[in-house]
Every structure is written in structure tokens, then in C-alpha cells.
Amino acid sequence: MSYKIPFNKPALVGSESAFMTDAIARGHISGDGYYTLACQALLEEEIGVTKALLTTSCTHALEMAALLLDLQAGDEFITPSFTFVSSANAFVLRGAKPVFADIRPDTLNIDERQLEALITPRTRCIVVVHYAGVGCEMDKISEIAARHSIPIVEDNAHGLFARYKGRSLGTFGELATQSFHETKNFTCGEGGALLLNNQALIERAEIVREKGTDRSKFFRGQVNKYGWMDLGSSYLPSDLLAAFLLAQLQQRDRIQLRRKEIWSRYWSALSDWALERDVQLPFIPSHCEQPYHMFYLLLPSLETRENLINYLKARGILAVYHYLPLHLSEMGQRFGGKQGDCPITEDISDRLLRLPFFIDMTDELQGEVIQAVLSFDEFETRSQAVRGFAVDSV
Numbered sequence: 001m002s003y004k005i006p007f008n009k010p011a012l013v014g015s016e017s018a019f020m021t022d023a024i025a026r027g028h029i030s031g032d033g034y035y036t037l038a039c040q041a042l043l044e045e046e047i048g049v050t051k052a053l054l055t056t057s058c059t060h061a062l063e064m065a066a067l068l069l070d071l072q073a074g075d076e077f078i079t080p081s082f083t084f085v086s087s088a089n090a091f092v093l094r095g096a097k098p099v100f101a102d103i104r105p106d107t108l109n110i111d112e113r114q115l116e117a118l119i120t121p122r123t124r125c126i127v128v129v130h131y132a133g134v135g136c137e138m139d140k141i142s143e144i145a146a147r148h149s150i151p152i153v154e155d156n157a158h159g160l161f162a163r164y165k166g167r168s169l170g171t172f173g174e175l176a177t178q179s180f181h182e183t184k185n186f187t188c189g190e191g192g193a194l195l196l197n198n199q200a201l202i203e204r205a206e207i208v209r210e211k212g213t214d215r216s217k218f219f220r221g222q223v224n225k226y227g228w229m230d231l232g233s234s235y236l237p238s239d240l241l242a243a244f245l246l247a248q249l250q251q252r253d254r255i256q257l258r259r260k261e262i263w264s265r266y267w268s269a270l271s272d273w274a275l276e277r278d279v280q281l282p283f284i285p286s287h288c289e290q291p292y293h294m295f296y297l298l299l300p301s302l303e304t305r306e307n308l309i310n311y312l313k314a315r316g317i318l319a320v321y322h323y324l325p326l327h328l329s330e331m332g333q334r335f336g337g338k339q340g341d342c343p344i345t346e347d348i349s350d351r352l353l354r355l356p357f358f359i360d361m362t363d364e365l366q367g368e369v370i371q372a373v374l375s376f377d378e379f380e381t382r383s384q385a386v387r388g389f390a391v392d393s394v
Contacts, residue, residue, distance in 0.1 A: 135159070178193040
């Protein structure tokens with residue numbers, strides 16, 4: 001089904017085609033070409049990380065993190081249940097067992113107050129997910145992790161250029177990951193990055209990323225031949241994708257400004273409506289600077305959420321829910337997950353609805369979404385009256 005207003009629509013911001021044409025002219029469109037190196041340098045400078053390595057996806061960056069931390073069968077890692085499957089699967093692939101944490105009811109981030117109770121002698125890393133690009137409570141999480149000598153991995157798929165207490169997300173963990181999927185603020189269709197804040201991991205990360213070989217050293221002239229050194233896989237994106245991505249990253253101020261405008265209009269137009277109807281809007285702590293990645297509604301019930309999705313769909317508007325609890329999934333239950341383990345996650349998952357959000361969304365289109373949401377209340381009232389009449393008539 002096609003929609004008049006899709007949930008997401010990737011946009012060109014200027015130089016994508018020119019940069020991709022230039023990459024071809026340079027004669028290097030495989031990994032680690034001119035544009036790959038340019039993207040990595042930009043990320044390192046803007047975020048303040050020791051090293052950035054582009055990858056084929058955020059999922060692959062997480063898989064690299066699991067390899068670099070040497071997770072083994074019998075190890076455990078802590079991850080929120082309210083997250084995309086890659087936050088768990090990348091580590092499960094190494095044989096580790098997920099220990100699912102619940103989330104805070106305000107930011108929907110991992111609840112740092114429950115973290116210490118989940119740590120065991122087998123815990124090898126803590127995976128934090130900055131939901132909607134709003135920083136987790138990294139002061140407390142970092143303090144707990146340091147006390148137990150457990151490394152942190154930041155899944156920062158939503159949060160590029162966001163900050164927590166003035167410090168860039170992606171700089172708190174030993175490792176962090178980014179996504180450049182088409183639904184993210186900056187995209188190349190499919191892509192990601194591994195951010196390294198531990199100098200000691202960089203050389204091995206390059207090997208893991210190059211199929212387990214020291215090929216990167218060979219191309220830098222540091223060795224006269226390269227060979228198989230470690231575990232690894234092919235995690236390098238094409239330089240054509242990096243060329244597309246660089247054009248987006250160079251327009252980061254323009255992209256973020258437009259996203260801020262869209263987010264702020266949703267907030268302004270829907271705040272009173274939400275307050276009157278017990279609908280929760282995104283919560284941004286004063287010490288967090290968000291990247292305006294998404295705008296969501298937390299409806300009063302699953303029924304209301306489903307009714308609103310269908311109401312918008314009938315008007316040509318695609319709105320979507322988000323994560324299903326990982327601990328209740330088929331795989332999650334294999335690791336002992338059961339109903340009631342993460343009650344906030346279970347509740348939020350039933351009620352969250354994401355509204356359409358993309359930088360080419362015109363004011364007119366956004367206005368249609370807003371008016372449809374506001375008119376949904378009248379529709380619900382009429383529907384309830386009809387249902388009540390039907391019951392009374394029986």
C-alpha cells in the first residue's frame with residue numbers, strides 16, 4: 001500500500017551524486033577509499049572519539065564490538081529489552097547470554113537504578129541504547145561499570161551528534177556504534193560505524209574489519225604482505241556509500257535544523273491535546289541535547305494505539321509502533337525471558353506510536369498529520385458512543 005504521507009522518506013541534500021561520480025573517477029569504490037577516510041575523519045573530529053571505522057551496518061559494528069571484547073559461550077551481557085534485535089543478536093552470535101534490563105518510564109532508556117542487581121561474575125559488557133538519541137544516565141552507568149570493571153558498549157544508532165551533559169554520545173563506552181540506515185538522520189541507505197575510545201583496541205579492530213587480516217597495514221605500507229591474523233569478516237562499506245554519506249554529514253547543520261523544526265512543531269501543536277488525554281510526549285531531560293531523531297506518542301492503551309494507527313492509515317498516513325520486548329520474543333524466551341520480567345518495557349511497547357518524520361516533509365504535510373491526530377479524539381468519542389448504544393440496545 002502506498003501512502004500520501006509515508007513514515008520515512010530518504011532525502012538528497014546536495015552533493016550525493018557528484019561525490020559518487022567522483023569516487024568512480026578516482027578508481028577506488030571498494031572499502032577504505034577517499035570518501036571512507038573523509039567520513040571517518042569528520043566523525044572523529046565532530047564527536048571527539050579516538051577512532052571511527054565505517055561499517056556496512058550498525059549491526060556489523062555491534063558484531064565487531066562483541067569480537068573485540070572476546071565474548072565467549074557462557075558469558076553474559078546486559079541489554080535493555082526495549083531495543084532493536086541487533087543490540088542482543090550481535091553478542092549472542094559469540095555464544096553470550098543476554099540479561100534483559102527494564103527501561104525508565106520517562107526517557108525509555110535502560111533503567112540505571114536496576115543495573116547493579118543484574119551484574120553477575122559472568123557479566124562481560126553492558127550495552128546501553130540511547131533511545132531516540134536521548135542520552136542514558138551515563139554518569140551513574142559509568143560509575144557502576146567502572147566499579148565492576150565491565151566495559152560499556154553504546155548503541156548510538158539514534159543519537160549521532162547528541163550530547164549528555166555537554167559530552168557527545170558515543171564517547172562514554174569503550175566502544176560505540178552508529179547507524180546510517182535510511183531511517184536515520186544521516187544515511188547512505190545501509191551503513192554504520194564503530195567508534196573506539198580505547199586506543200588498545202584500534203589495531204585489532206582494523207584486523208577484524210578486514211576479514212581478520214592485516215590488510216589495512218599493507219595498504220599503508222607498514223607490512224610488505226598481509227595474512228590471516230584473527231577472527232573477522234567483511235565489514236567495509238563501498239566507497240560509493242561513503243561518498244553518499246559524506247554529502248549528508250557535510251550538511252549536518254541544515255539537516256538537524258530542519259528536524260528540530262519538525263519536532264518542535266509536533267510538540268507545540270500536540271502538547272495541549274496530549275495533556276488533556278493522558279498521552280505522553282517525548283521527555284528530554286535538561287542535561288540532554290537530542291538530535292531530533294523521532295517524535296512519538298505514548299497512548300493510554302494498546303487499543304487506542306491500534307485505533308489511531310488505523311485511523312491515520314485510512315487517511316493515507318503511515319505511523320508505526322516500535323520495538324517488541326526482546327525478552328518475550330521466541331529467542332528471548334529461550335534465554336529465560338518471561339512475562340513480567342520487564343514491566344515498563346511491556347507496557348511501553350503496547351502504547352508507543354511514532355509519527356511520520358523526514359526532512360522533506362512540507363509544512364502542509366505535517367499539518368495534515370497534526371490535524372488527523374487532533375481529529376482522532378472526535379472519532380474515538382463517536383465510536384465509543386456507537387459501541388455504548390449497541391450494548392444498551394442488546
